[in-house]
Amino acid sequence: METAPANVAIRVRGLTKRYGAVLAVDGIDFDVAEGSITALLGGNGAGKTTTIAMILGLVEPTSGNIQALGEELPAQYHRVLPRINFESPYVDLPHRLTVMQNLKVYAGLYGLERVKDRIAELAADLDLTEFLDRPTGQLSAGQKTRVSLAKALVNAPELLLLDEPTASLDPDTADWVRSYLEAYCKERGASILLASHNMAEVERMCDAVLMMRAGRIVDQGAPGELISRYGRNNMEEVFLDIARGTGKGANLAQHKTASAHEH
C-alpha cells in the first residue's frame, strides 16, 4: 500500500474479515482525515465494531492493509498504541477500583509523566473530581461514560476510536459528551473515528460519514452532502434508505458498491 499523506490519520485498503463462512468486513477502503471526526454508520452487524477492532488490533484482519498515524499496522503497533485510545460502552473498566485508581493504572500503562497533574486536569475537564475516590462500579451510567472518556483521553491521544460513545446516555449527558469531544478534537488537533447509531449526533459532530452495509462501505461523504445527494431531510432518512435499500439511495449505494468492487 502507498504511504498515506501526512494529513491522513487512518488509511484502510482492502480490509477484510472473515469468520468461517461469514464475511463480516468485505474489502473496505477509506481514509480518515487528520483533525476530522468521521462516523462509521450502519445497522447492527454491518461491520462497524469489527472495523474499529481491526484498527485497534483487537481483531486480526483476514486480509488488507491499515495505516494509522503514518505507521503500517500491525507491524508498528508498538509505535501507534501510545498515540491512540479507545472507548466503548461494551468494554468495562474494573468496577472495584476507584476512578482515581483506574486512571492511575492507565496513566502508568501509557508511561505518562506527572500522572497526578494529568488526572486532576481530566477530572476537572470531565467534572469527575468529586467521584475520584468512588469505586467505578458504583457510578451511574453517565458518570461511568465520563470515566471511560477520561481513560480514553488519559494519554491525550492523537487518534480516538469510539464505539457508540453516547449509547445508553440520557440526552443531557449525551449532549455534554458530544460537546466535549468536539472541543477536544478542535483544541488538540486530534482525529476521531466513531461508530454510532445516533444520526443527530453524526449530523452535528462529523465532518465525514462512512456508510456500511453487510460489511461493505456503500457510500461516504460529508453529512450535508449525503443528505442532498439522497434528497432527504436528515441523516436518519439517509440511513434508512441505505439500510433498507429503498428510495433514491438504493440505486446510488448499489452503484457505488458495485464500482468499488470492480475497481
Place this chain on the structure above:
Amino acid sequence: MSIDIKEPKRRHVKLAQRDSAVRRVAAMVLRYGYLIQGSIPRVLDLWYWPTLQMVMWGFITTFLTQNSSFFAQAFGVLLGAVMLWDVMFRGQMGFALSFFEEIWSRNLGHLLVTPLRPREFIYALLTMSVIRTAFGIFPSTLLAIWFFGFNVYGLGLMLVAFFVCLIMAGWSMGLLVSGMVLRWGMGAESLAWALIFGLAPLCAVYYPVSSLPVWVQFISWSLPPSYVFEGMRAVMIDHVLRLDLLAAAFGLNIIYFSAASWWFLNCLKEARREGRLLQVGE
C-alpha cells in the same frame, strides 16, 4: 473510495510519555494490588486456606509422630510437603486469578489496546503470582513454628530452590489454564482448580515416587514437582542434598514454562483472529 482531506484544525499537543516496559508491568501490578487492598475477603482468602491446611496437617503429623517410628524420625515431612505443595498451588492460582480478574471485569479489550505488550502482561501476572504466594504462605509458616515447632526455613537455601521450581511449575499451569479460557471461554475456568488437584497424586507430594505403580512412575518423573518433593524428603529424612533432582526439576520447568508461554501467546493470537477479545467474559 476516498474523502476530501482537509488541513488539520490544529497541530496535536503531545504529553510527556516514556516507553518503559517496567513502568507498564508496574502499572499492572498496581492494578492487582489495588484490587486486593480494597477487598478484605480477598486478603482473608489469601491466608485462610494455607493456614487451614497447615493446622490440619500439623495435627495429623503430631498424631503420626506419636504412633509411628518413621514419622517420629522424619518429623515435619508431611507439613513440609503441604507447605511446598501450596507454593505450586498458590503460584498457579495467583497467576490464573489475576488473569481471570481481567475477564470478569471485561477489561481485557481496554488493556490490549494500550502499549502493554503480551509478554509484559505475562510478566505482570508472574509478579502477582509471586506476591500472592509469598503473602499467602508466609503467615502459615510462622504459625507452623509457633503451633508445631516445625521450621520450614530450616531447609535453608534448598527452600529457595524448591520455591523457585514449584512456583515455576505453578506458572506453567497458570499459563495453560489462562490460555484455555482465552480459547474456550469462561467454561474452562473450573479447570484452573481441577487440573492442579488432578496432578497432586502424580507429583508424589506425600509419598515417594517408588510407591506409585510402575507405569504411573513414568508420568510422575515427567513432572517437575515430583523431583522437588523427592529432594525435600532426601533433605529431611536422609539429610542429603540431591542437586541432581533439583537440576532435573529446573530443566523440566524450563521446557514446560516455554511450552505454556507459547500456548498462552498462541491462544491470544487465536482470540484476536476469531474476534473473541471483545466478547470474552460475556
